[in-house]
Amino acid sequence: MNMHAKQTASTDVYPTRLAAEEWSERKDPVVWSKWTPEAPLTQGQMQSYADNGYLVLKNLFTKAEVAALQAVSAALRSGQTPVDDKDKITEPGSDAIRTVFRLDRHNALFDRLARDSRIAGIVQFLLADDLYLHQSRLNYKPGFNGKEFYWHSDFETWHAEDGMPRMRAISASVLLSDNDALNGPLMLIPGSHKTFVACAGETPDQNHQSSLKKQEVGVPSHDSLTKMADAHGIDYAAGSAGTVVLFDSNTLHGSNGNITPFSRSNAFFVYNAWSNRLQAPFAAKAPRPAFLSELDPKAPIRIDAGALV
Amino acid sequence: MNMHAKQTASTDVYPTRLAAEEWSERKDPVVWSKWTPEAPLTQGQMQSYADNGYLVLKNLFTKAEVAALQAVSAALRSGQTPVDDKDKITEPGSDAIRTVFRLDRHNALFDRLARDSRIAGIVQFLLADDLYLHQSRLNYKPGFNGKEFYWHSDFETWHAEDGMPRMRAISASVLLSDNDALNGPLMLIPGSHKTFVACAGETPDQNHQSSLKKQEVGVPSHDSLTKMADAHGIDYAAGSAGTVVLFDSNTLHGSNGNITPFSRSNAFFVYNAWSNRLQAPFAAKAPRPAFLSELDPKAPIRIDAGALV
Numbered sequence: 227m228n229m230h231a232k233q234t235a236s237t238d239v240y241p242t243r244l245a246a247e248e249w250s251e252r253k254d255p256v257v258w259s260k261w262t263p264e265a266p267l268t269q270g271q272m273q274s275y276a277d278n279g280y281l282v283l284k285n286l287f288t289k290a291e292v293a294a295l296q297a298v299s300a301a302l303r304s305g306q307t308p309v310d311d312k313d314k315i316t317e318p319g320s321d322a323i324r325t326v327f328r329l330d331r332h333n334a335l336f337d338r339l340a341r342d343s344r345i346a347g348i349v350q351f352l353l354a355d356d357l358y359l360h361q362s363r364l365n366y367k368p369g370f371n372g373k374e375f376y377w378h379s380d381f382e383t384w385h386a387e388d389g390m391p392r393m394r395a396i397s398a399s400v401l402l403s404d405n406d407a408l409n410g411p412l413m414l415i416p417g418s419h420k421t422f423v424a425c426a427g428e429t430p431d432q433n434h435q436s437s438l439k440k441q442e443v444g445v446p447s448h449d450s451l452t453k454m455a456d457a458h459g460i461d462y463a464a465g466s467a468g469t470v471v472l473f474d475s476n477t478l479h480g481s482n483g484n485i486t487p488f489s490r491s492n493a494f495f496v497y498n499a500w501s502n503r504l505q506a507p508f509a510a511k512a513p514r515p516a517f518l519s520e521l522d523p524k525a526p527i528r529i530d531a532g533a534l535v
Numbered sequence: 536m537n538m539h540a541k542q543t544a545s546t547d548v549y550p551t552r553l554a555a556e557e558w559s560e561r562k563d564p565v566v567w568s569k570w571t572p573e574a575p576l577t578q579g580q581m582q583s584y585a586d587n588g589y590l591v592l593k594n595l596f597t598k599a600e601v602a603a604l605q606a607v608s609a610a611l612r613s614g615q616t617p618v619d620d621k622d623k624i625t626e627p628g629s630d631a632i633r634t635v636f637r638l639d640r641h642n643a644l645f646d647r648l649a650r651d652s653r654i655a656g657i658v659q660f661l662l663a664d665d666l667y668l669h670q671s672r673l674n675y676k677p678g679f680n681g682k683e684f685y686w687h688s689d690f691e692t693w694h695a696e697d698g699m700p701r702m703r704a705i706s707a708s709v710l711l712s713d714n715d716a717l718n719g720p721l722m723l724i725p726g727s728h729k730t731f732v733a734c735a736g737e738t739p740d741q742n743h744q745s746s747l748k749k750q751e752v753g754v755p756s757h758d759s760l761t762k763m764a765d766a767h768g769i770d771y772a773a774g775s776a777g778t779v780v781l782f783d784s785n786t787l788h789g790s791n792g793n794i795t796p797f798s799r800s801n802a803f804f805v806y807n808a809w810s811n812r813l814q815a816p817f818a819a820k821a822p823r824p825a826f827l828s829e830l831d832p833k834a835p836i837r838i839d840a841g842a843l844v
Binding site for chain 2: 369370374376379401407408410413448452455456458462480481482483484485486487488
């Protein structure tokens, strides 16, 4: 019996996968702490995160730290560091690895990165709770024919298919390659995190098997996306390797394909508040597998300070 | 008997569709005139065009002119203005028009635009010759699922498949929608026009039928593109509707797909120097059809000055 089953079901404040798409106001704070001079980010950064639903942090890591993360990433991609079959996705027609799930369990340096105070310390402040990793992954996106990733709110899927009750989770994408506007960077719609777009359509069984490639259910309509983009515009996260993008679980995001020769890779950590642990899925028959959704965290992560290497 | 057959074949200074890819130096000037204070562009603009192989011109047209072009474009796209079947491509599963070829023949305003001194006057100066339209088209690129267009040099195809002897042609893309970095703008590799990348592979019969959707032959290798992009970087043409991008026939260009809600459209005119009229294709059995390649221009275009509307 796992933690998932032990949780008491709460009222569903974000019903989704409905007969028709529906907008409603966010019912949770974005920032759960009050700012003080001791906070691990400036008041301006905190306000920007609260207003926009994301924050780009540059120059957090030294060149040596970035180089070490890139070296470990290359070893994972090439297969030099072995990864269980169930935790990886390979490129079609090749052994090259596109995604490594449960990254923190496959490598000590990435585990340490996930618990680094420069990232997790800020997230803990913003969520005002202990943290655990709901998901962690290493993404490798090739150049020349990198595929797009369509617009979505992570929270919609985590709520519907994983049973995450409230909006009290933050994702961190640590860029391991330089990203500019042209090589398919993460695009975000500022302010979109303040509205919950309940999606139309029932969740198919085993939806994650196709939705990891191309999401069909749980994405906003063209009409909703047009309204959001017209109201708020579209921003993107650019920066050199080592840049960190923090974004709220409900911020609409996606990325274009990439025909440039410049590949991208990033380490991706989803921090959920300990008090926001999973219940039964709110709009799916069975929860997604553990590599996508941590059902039974043993304890909050320990946050470490100091250099990675 | 068409003009194509009447031309005397010249030596092929740009052999392509070879057993292996090969780089060679450009054998033609980029700018064929000497700058004087009477030139229709500044000396700085001319030098930038010569160095980079493209030039972005903003604020050439009034708001009323841009609005008139957009209105005519919308009427062509919707079918309100009829277009011969052979001159249009429709969206899969719909009557909505994606491309209108021989745009200058389908609409008087676009014919006038093609001959406007603000565009054609500059092109005529740069090429130092009379001009005719080798190709003209209206492109409509939808949002949400706009497809990428892979890297290529137009000249390589025009030489191999259309019989254009030398690099003495310039394309003008007139933006009819706002373009920024994120909605799949035209990307260009500055300086790439100085090198001819002869492509590997024989030209299949009727190659244009598939190459308009996805070009397989006549595109540089990943290795060549990486070298070019590493050496020169990648730029993109952004601007509000009415912006004009001029680029050399041999400048490597392409565009990413577009998941944003913001569709794009542009009018596209290819000006060839009168003295550079087509011969037999240099690396294909038969020339491409007339909607892609003007085989028999009757006379140079007349360049008109003054407001469009």
